[in-house]
Amino acid sequence: MAVGYRDYYEILGVSRDADEEEIRRTYRRLARQYHPDVNREPGSEDRFKEISEAYEVLRDPEKRERYDRLGANWQAGDDVTAGAGFDDIFSGGFSGFGGFGDGGGTRVEFGTGEFSEFFESLFGRGGPTRPGAGGGRGGDQEAAIELTLEEAASGGERRITLDDGREYRVTIPAGVRDGQRIRLAGEGSRGRGDGPPGDLYLRVRLRPHKLFRLEGRDVHLDLPLAPWEAALGATVEVPTLRGTARVKVPAGSSCGRRLRVRGEGMPAKQGNGDLYATVRIDVPRTPNEKERSLFRQLADESSFDPRKGWPR
Numbered sequence: 001m002a003v004g005y006r007d008y009y010e011i012l013g014v015s016r017d018a019d020e021e022e023i024r025r026t027y028r029r030l031a032r033q034y035h036p037d038v039n040r041e042p043g044s045e046d047r048f049k050e051i052s053e054a055y056e057v058l059r060d061p062e063k064r065e066r067y068d069r070l071g072a073n074w075q076a077g078d079d080v081t082a083g084a085g086f087d088d089i090f091s092g093g094f095s096g097f098g099g100f101g102d103g104g105g106t107r108v109e110f111g112t113g114e115f116s117e118f119f120e121s122l123f124g125r126g127g128p129t130r131p132g133a134g135g136g137r138g139g140d141q142e143a144a145i146e147l148t149l150e151e152a153a154s155g156g157e158r159r160i161t162l163d164d165g166r167e168y169r170v171t172i173p174a175g176v177r178d179g180q181r182i183r184l185a186g187e188g189s190r191g192r193g194d195g196p197p198g199d200l201y202l203r204v205r206l207r208p209h210k211l212f213r214l215e216g217r218d219v220h221l222d223l224p225l226a227p228w229e230a231a232l233g234a235t236v237e238v239p240t241l242r243g244t245a246r247v248k249v250p251a252g253s254s255c256g257r258r259l260r261v262r263g264e265g266m267p268a269k270q271g272n273g274d275l276y277a278t279v280r281i282d283v284p285r286t287p288n289e290k291e292r293s294l295f296r297q298l299a300d301e302s303s304f305d306p307r308k309g310w311p312r
Helices: 008-012 020-034 044-058 061-068 071-076 117-123 149-154 227-232 289-301
Strands: 002-004 079-081 105-108 141-147 156-162 167-172 181-184 200-206 213-215 218-225 234-240 243-249 258-261 275-281
Touching: 008 020, 008 044, 020 044, 044 061, 141 149, 141 156, 149 200, 167 181, 218 227, 218 234, 218 243, 227 234, 227 275, 234 275, 243 258, 243 275
Parallel strands: 105 156, 141 200, 218 275
Antiparallel strands: 002 079, 156 167, 181 200, 213 218, 234 243, 258 275
């Protein structure tokens, strides 16, 4: 596929200051749109390879920084030729991800491992075969495997299926980190002559969670409380990565107060992280008449002034 050089940001349609989440979200949308398994229109496969190459650079902070430093050289105008295939970093394909315990498989897709000449001139390739040698080591290959935070915390065994039909049972270590690579020795590209094969690396991607936020090994979530729970104190049940835990809310808790549950964060060799529940006080959006009456009674009886000390 002969192509004139194009800006990777332009290929994905994102601004130069786009953050990692925007780049990831845009890539996944475009990858689903142009993936050859679902789009049979002419040119869709080439477009998919182009999108994947751009994502491979912009998702990686080190590669992105090196790419950004080229400055005006981006506009050099040299033609580059994309290879016949590309190490597809598309996470998970289209067959979904089963839980560790259900025996479900994960489809991990990748191509031949060939990048455009422009990409290789910037970043090189892992484990290439050297021309002229009697034998050479095969190239390393990389694909992405996407996990929920719960799956990453528990670890376990996962069956993966590659595009060429090869299947593996891969052990996911408990507490695996985002960006961590799992090495399958000797499962990359075949060597030339009597050279050994390369390795296959599975790079872990952790999905954003609707409740949890991961900061290092600690897990954070918002804890919604009714006004009376915050004022009077309560014991409430909160979700964790491995189930639930009971948290004691001290009387007089205000918004922003953090309550710690020891050991309920991500596992690590030096000990689990913690879970932090941040208090958020919610009120009924549409209180009924009795609730309104009780709130009015509280307003009449209470001398509490949350704005005490403000200039009058």
